[in-house]
Structure formats: C-alpha cells, structure tokens
Amino acid sequence: VSAMAKSKYEYVRNFETDDTCLRNCYIVVRLDGRNFHKFADQHNFTKPNDDRALGLMSRSARSVMEDLEDIAIAYGQSDEFSFVFKKSTNWFKRRASKLMTHVASQFSSSYVFFWKEYFGEQPLLYPPGFDGRVVLYPSNRNLRDYLSWRQADCHINNLYNTAFWTLVQKGGLSKTQAEERLNGTLSGDKNEILFSEFNLNYNNECALHRKGTTLIWEKVDETSTKKITVPKEGEKEVTFTRTRRKVTAHYCDIIADSFWNEHPDILE
Ligand code: ATP
Ligand code: ATP
Numbered sequence: 001v002s003a004m005a006k007s008k009y010e011y012v013r014n015f016e017t018d019d020t021c022l023r024n025c026y027i028v029v030r031l032d033g034r035n036f037h038k039f040a041d042q043h044n045f046t047k048p049n050d051d052r053a054l055g056l057m058s059r060s061a062r063s064v065m066e067d068l069e070d071i072a073i074a075y076g077q078s079d080e081f082s083f084v085f086k087k088s089t090n091w092f093k094r095r096a097s098k099l100m101t102h103v104a105s106q107f108s109s110s111y112v113f114f115w116k117e118y119f120g121e122q123p124l125l126y127p128p129g130f131d132g133r134v135v136l137y138p139s140n141r142n143l144r145d146y147l148s149w150r151q152a153d154c155h156i157n158n159l160y161n162t163a164f165w166t167l168v169q170k171g172g173l174s175k176t177q178a179e180e181r182l183n184g185t186l187s188g189d190k191n192e193i194l195f196s197e198f199n200l201n202y203n204n205e206c207a208l209h210r211k212g213t214t215l216i217w218e219k220v221d222e223t224s225t226k227k228i229t230v231p232k233e234g235e236k237e238v239t240f241t242r243t244r245r246k247v248t249a250h251y252c253d254i255i256a257d258s259f260w261n262e263h264p265d266i267l268e
C-alpha cells in the first residue's frame with residue numbers, strides 16, 4: 001500500500017456509489033452499438049444482413065467470454081449482445097459498473113482488434129462505441145423470458161427486413177414503396193408476400209439471421225499430435241485427446257424447452 005492510500009484525501013472514496021448487484025440473481029449485461037444505422041451505411045453493410053459484421057460481433061463476444069469470468073451464456077443479434085453472469089458470480093464483488101464497463105471495453109477493443117479478420121482490406125473508418133446496461137433477473141423463468149424477448153425481437157426485425165429488402169432488391173420497389181407495402185402487415189402477410197411473389201420460404205432462410213447467435217461453454221474433445229523424442233527410438237509421433245471447455249456458437253431456438261433440456265448446466 002502506497003503512502004497515497006493513507007493520505008488525508010482518502011475519504012473521497014466514500015463518495016463512490018454502492019452498486020453491488022443483489023445476490024442470487026442472474027446479472028445480464030446488454031451492449032448495443034452506438035448509432036450503428038450510420039456505421040452500417042458508412043461501412044457498406046450488406047442488407048438486410050451483413051455476415052462479416054455478425055461474425056465480428058460473435059468473435060468479440062467470444063473474446064468477452066474467454067477473458068472475463070463466470071459468463072454462462074451470451075445471446076446476440078444485429079448490433080447487440082447480452083451476457084449472462086452466473087447467479088453465484090462474485091467477480092468484482094458483483095459491482096454493476098465494474099462488470100458492465102469490463103464487458104463493454106473488452107467487447108469494443110475486440111471489435112476493432114479483429115476487424116481485419118472479417119472485413120479484410122476494407123478500412124475501419126472511425127472508432128465504434130457500445131453502450132451497456134445491467135439488469136438483474138431473480139428466477140430462471142425471468143431469465144429465459146429475457147432471452148426469449150431478445151430472440152423474438154430478432155425474429156420480428158429480420159422478417160420485416162427480409163421482406164423490405166426483397167421488395168426493394170428483387171421487386172424493384174423504392175424504399176418508400178416497400179415501407180408503404182409493409183405498413184400494417186402481420187407476420188403471416190410478410191411470409192405470404194415472400195412466398196407467393198418471390199418463391200421464398202422464410203423458414204428456409206439462414207438460421208443465423210432468423211435466430212441470432214447463442215454462445216455457451218461446452219466440453220469438446222480435442223485430438224492433437226505431437227512429436228516426441230524417445231531414447232534409442234528417436235522421434236515419434238503420438239496422438240492424444242483431451243477434453244477442453246470451449247465457447248461454441250448455436251443458431252437455434254432458445255424460446256422453447258428443448259435447448260435448455262439439452263444444456264442443463266447453463267441455468268443454476
Ligand atoms: P442506437 O445508438 O440508439 O442504438 P442504432 O442506429 O445503433 O442507434 P439500433 O436500433 O441499435 O440503432 O439498430 C442497429 C442498426 O444497425 C440496424 O437497424 C441496422 O441498420 C444496422 N445493422 C447492425 N448490424 C447489422 C448487420 N449485421 N447487417 C446489416 N445491418 C446491420
Ligand atoms: P486492476 O485490473 O485491478 O486495475 P492493474 O494491474 O491494472 O489491476 P492498477 O492498480 O490499475 O493494477 O495499476 C496499473 C499498473 O500498470 C501499475 O502499477 C503499473 O505497473 C502499470 N502501468 C500503468 N501505466 C504505466 C506506465 N505508463 N508506465 C509503466 N507502468 C505502467
């Protein structure tokens with residue numbers, strides 16, 4: 001402890017707000033890209049879904065899960081990602097601002113760090129930012145409903161965007177005409193437009209776009225070979241398998257029970 005820690009100025013620490021998260025609750029940190037409408041335009045994102053951008057979001061989220069402790073599951077779509085800390089986490093003494101800012105900064109720096117892996121030679125024109133918020137959920141039902149809410153949002157937006165951009169790109173409508181055409185339509189109507197006018201079955205569209213990305217920890221067997229030197233026999237190649245915990249990506253429904261039954265260790 002330095003001399004500074006014991007100085008007469010030390011009392012100012014007491015002005016810090018106590019933002020300890022309630023015990024026994026899941027802590028959710030949701031990030032959302034700042035003004036990504038413009039960011040997407042300026043970086044020529046493909047409409048309705050740019051796979052480079054979605055891949056970079058997932059890569060950044062994986063970096064968050066690998067570098068920070070106790071995140072059991074993460075869910076992302078569009079320019080947002082939600083991270084769920086285990087109920088029992090004691091990371092940073094459950095201080096909301098510490099958890100949220102660590103997630104947001106690790107995510108943002110990863111987004112920039114890995115940009116080239118996804119966008120190649122296309123330059124990053126300015127530093128992107130992400131806002132964060134913390135929400136506590138006391139029960140498994142509340143947490144599942146939260147994740148269901150985000151996935152339902154993904155579905156509603158993607159169906160709308162798919163219909164909108166199909167009308168523009170394949171139907172030759174202007175953006176204003178496409179908007180007018182979809183005004184007041186229900187999801188059944190949008191499915192019908194896509195199917196009867198464009199021979200496109202929405203349910204056959206890419207699952208990543210329809211369902212978003214769910215990241216969880218899974219045990220996977222990894223087989224690798226190694227050259228070892230054995231006395232008298234010389235160099236020998238041996239294979240060995242070990243089980244590792246790895247972040248895996250899933251593009252499936254997380255609203256119904258089946259996903260949760262298949263992965264019973266996510267919820268506590
Ligand atoms: P805010 O700062 O309030 O969040 P925003 O412009 O980021 O404003 P959002 O509601 O978060 O608004 O919407 C994000 C927008 O980013 C989408 O509407 C879409 O235009 C664009 N976008 C994000 N990811 C993608 C992607 N992978 N492909 C195409 N467009 C995307
Ligand atoms: P935590 O994650 O808890 O903040 P930390 O390792 O970052 O852990 P700090 O108390 O923030 O601990 O101290 C930052 C440390 O980083 C310093 O003690 C010093 O070793 C190093 N450091 C930071 N900036 C510089 C710098 N400009 N030159 C040399 N060392 C630096």
Ligand code: MG
Nearest residue numbers: 032033034035
């Ligand atoms: Mg927003």
Ligand code: MG
Nearest residue numbers: 032033036079
């Ligand atoms: Mg946004």
Ligand code: MG
Nearest residue numbers: 032078079080
């Ligand atoms: Mg958003």
Ligand code: MG
Nearest residue numbers: 098101102105
């Ligand atoms: Mg530090």
